[in-house]
Amino acid sequence: MGLGYSIDRYRHPEKYPNIEAGPTFDPLYGFPEGRKTKTSPYTPEEMARLSIPLDHRDYCAHYYRAIMLCYAEYQPRAYRYCNPEKHAYHECLKEDRLDVIKEHERERRLRLRRIRKDEKENREKRMVELNDRLALENEHQSNDI
Amino acid sequence: MSVIIRLNRSSLCAHHTSLKTAHRTILNNRDWRPGHFIPKTDEEIAAVAKKYNMIPEDYKPLDPKHSGGDMPDITPVQYVDRSPWEDWDYPNTRQHYNEPKHRYEGVRWDRYRIYYDPNKLPYKPWQKPFLLMVLPATFYIIHCLFGDIKWPYYPSFDPQRVEENAVHYTFEKPTAESREILR
DSSP states (O other), X not given: OOHHHHHXXXXXXXXXXXXXXXXXXXXXXXXXXXXXXXXXXXXXXXXXXXXXXXXXXXXXXXXXXXXXXXXXXXXXXXXXXXXXXXXXXXXXXXXXXXXXXXXXXXXXXXXXXXXXHHHHHHHHHHHHHHHHHHHHHHHHHHHHO | OHHHHHHHXXXXXXXXXXXXXXXXXXXXXXXXXXXXXXXXXXXXXXXXXXXXXXXXXXXXXXXGGGOOTTOBOOOOOOTTTSOTTSOOSBTXXXXXXXXXXXXXXXOGGGGGGTTOOGGGSSSOTTHHHIIIIIHHHHHHHHHHHHTTOOOOOTTOOOOOOOOTTOOOBOSSOOOHHHHHHHO
């Protein structure tokens, strides 16, 4: 993301997704068959009971729980014992993160599409107005003659 | 035996709690040991100057506070201040054979200690505390001020958290199981 991207994002905020606001379009728009929902391994109450940190209460919480248990098992020499668990957790995080990036891209493309549609409508409206005005002027001229 | 050695050792060692091994060797060597008394008459001065390979006009005795006996007071010349075009006996150190030396002259790894001149230093005197204290302090202050800012991570939204009444979708077609969960 270069400086040109940042400047363009600042000058045309309607073109780019707002990260604080999140996705604004209907999540099922453009999916006639619907979309598969993400299933969380634990409910929020279960996560609170298992004392999973707030930053890790996502769709890979069961992998994080495995790391916690592994660390508890092998302390104080847990270094490298829990690498398989860590690897699985990071793979899960990657896939989980990819969906969010795809959401961002979908939001960006839908915004550009909305802008294009608005421009097309406005152009048609303007053409109609222009034709009306020209017709009126022609009428006036013919009356003067 | 140890008593004899201790008696034979120079009294010059008495005032120095920690001397370098080379200095100790020189002072304990009978041939290299300096005389105990500062020369007064011209004859004595000529003899001592010849001993130190100098001309009598150049010879100046060391201050008695250094307890150096009749050793000459030599103004040290820095390595960088010696002419590189002269025909030195030791071009590596730019020194002559049997040249009278200052006691810190041989410290090659700390050449700036001899004839310390702040105008010849590669940095200004105020630059060292600036580099040591002010720059780290500024970095620390910047870190304290802007360290906790949550920078946006493009191209992505905030990570999805499992909360109540929050539904997140993948980009795959729904299966029978996921439809059941929705119901």
